[in-house]
Amino acid sequence: xxxxxxxxxxxxxxxxxxxxxxxxxxxxxxxxxxxxxxxxxxxxxxxxxxxxxxxxxxxxxxxxxxxxxxxxxxxxxxxxxxxxxxxxxxxxxxxxxxxxxxxxxxxxxxxxxxxxxxxxxxxxxxxxxxxxxxxxxxxxxxxxxxxxxxxxxxxxxxxxxxxxxxxxxxxxxxxxxxxxxxxxxxxxxxxxxxxxxxxxxxxxxxxxxxxxxxxxxxxxxxxxxxxxxxxxxxxxxxxxxxxxxxxxxxxxxxxxxxxxxxxxxxxxxxxxxxxxxxxxxxxxxxxxxxxxxxxxxxxxxxxxxxxxxxxxxxxxxxxxxxxxxxxxxxxxxxxxxxxxxxxxxxxxxxxxxxxxx
Numbered sequence: 001x002x003x004x005x006x007x008x009x010x011x012x013x014x015x016x017x018x019x020x021x022x023x024x025x026x027x028x029x030x031x032x033x034x035x036x037x038x039x040x041x042x043x044x045x046x047x048x049x050x051x052x053x054x055x056x057x058x059x060x061x062x063x064x065x066x067x068x069x070x071x072x073x074x075x076x077x078x079x080x081x082x083x084x085x086x087x088x089x090x091x092x093x094x095x096x097x098x099x100x101x102x103x104x105x106x107x108x109x110x111x112x113x114x115x116x117x118x119x120x121x122x123x124x125x126x127x128x129x130x131x132x133x134x135x136x137x138x139x140x141x142x143x144x145x146x147x148x149x150x151x152x153x154x155x156x157x158x159x160x161x162x163x164x165x166x167x168x169x170x171x172x173x174x175x176x177x178x179x180x181x182x183x184x185x186x187x188x189x190x191x192x193x194x195x196x197x198x199x200x201x202x203x204x205x206x207x208x209x210x211x212x213x214x215x216x217x218x219x220x221x222x223x224x225x226x227x228x229x230x231x232x233x234x235x236x237x238x239x240x241x242x243x244x245x246x247x248x249x250x251x252x253x254x255x256x257x258x259x260x261x262x263x264x265x266x267x268x269x270x271x272x273x274x275x276x277x278x279x280x281x282x283x284x285x286x287x288x289x290x291x292x293x294x295x296x297x298x299x300x301x302x303x304x305x306x307x308x309x310x311x312x313x314x315x316x317x318x319x320x321x322x323x324x325x326x327x328x329x330x331x332x333x334x335x336x337x338x339x340x341x342x343x344x345x346x347x348x349x350x351x352x353x354x355x356x357x
Contacts, residue, residue, distance in 0.1 A: 001055075002023050004016055005035060020046060021049075033057075041062055042061055045070040051090075053090075054072070061100050063102055068171075077175065093186055094185060108166075109227040110155075112166050114167065114229070118225075167194050171194030173192045178200070192230050193227070214230035214232060247276070252290065258296040281295060283314035290314065302323075313335070316343075317346055323347070334351035
């Protein structure tokens with residue numbers, strides 16, 4: 001194994017990349033606290049080749065205001081790479097408190113569907129004063145629409161004519177593509193610029209013990225700025241709630257997802273914020289077609305639901321099991337479907353709706 005503190009470089013990004021590139025035969029790189037500083041400050045993503053294990057030990061990695069990139073990315077993907085070649089055996093393991101934190105002034109946020117703006121207020125009263133994209137007749141707290149509030153996301157690149165004015169994959173905290181045998185564990189992701197963790201065409205992986213601190217806004221220069229689509233991943237014993245979207249979403253758009261176990265989900269949403277589904281299965285969400293056999297061999301069990309809907313099958317699901325669902329919203333069913341005949345060989349047991357006292 002090698003220690004990042006034994007390597008040199010002009011920037012913190014250089015030091016960490018040099019440590020990864022200089023790893024030994026066992027592929028292990030130890031990243032501890034940054035000597036003499038509160039954190040490692042990244043200007044660009046750390047690229048991880050195959051057969052690499054990064055062990056973070058009680059440290060913080062923070063994106064600089066110059067950085068429009070991931071924290072970590074598998075080395076087979078990036079700008080100009082249309083077809084990432086296969087890699088295998090890439091692991092990130094946090095030991096102790098290990099934080100990945102976004103920039104103080106992010107260059108871009110969101111997953112690509114929202115236009116960047118700076119400033120980009122989050123609160124309606126600030127939008128009334130500053131949001132020049134909202135027509136004057138709707139620029140009041142009472143008349144403002146959902147899309148007036150959520151169609152824009154903060155990013156200083158909005159003021160740069162040479163840069164894309166939409167978020168993209170560079171805002172993903174940890175991005176793996178076409179990686180076999182991978183794991184990510186023991187991380188706290190704070191104020192991510194977009195999705196916290198994303199795994200594209202990856203197989204045989206394990207993701208666990210991930211904590212997310214995301215509020216869809218960040219206080220910047222004394223104003224709460226809107227930051228859209230801070231999606232995250234948390235697989236087992238999930239205890240969470242959403243003010244807008246879903247707690248768990250399985251998204252087989254134009255593809256197939258199979259052999260998935262979702263177990264131990266507790267939706268803690270207050271009754272006044274009962275938005276979204278607890279578990280949404282098969283939603284295409286505008287990302288592509290929900291294929292007739294897109295979702296197969298899925299087990300959903302031990303779910304406590306409090307939201308707009310409990311367990312909802314949007315697309316098609318085959319050869320699967322749903323069991324032990326407790327729905328605390330009497331206005332919806334414990335398990336519901338979007339289309340007729342969307343379930344084939346799906347067993348549903350112990351799915352009940354109860355009224356809280």
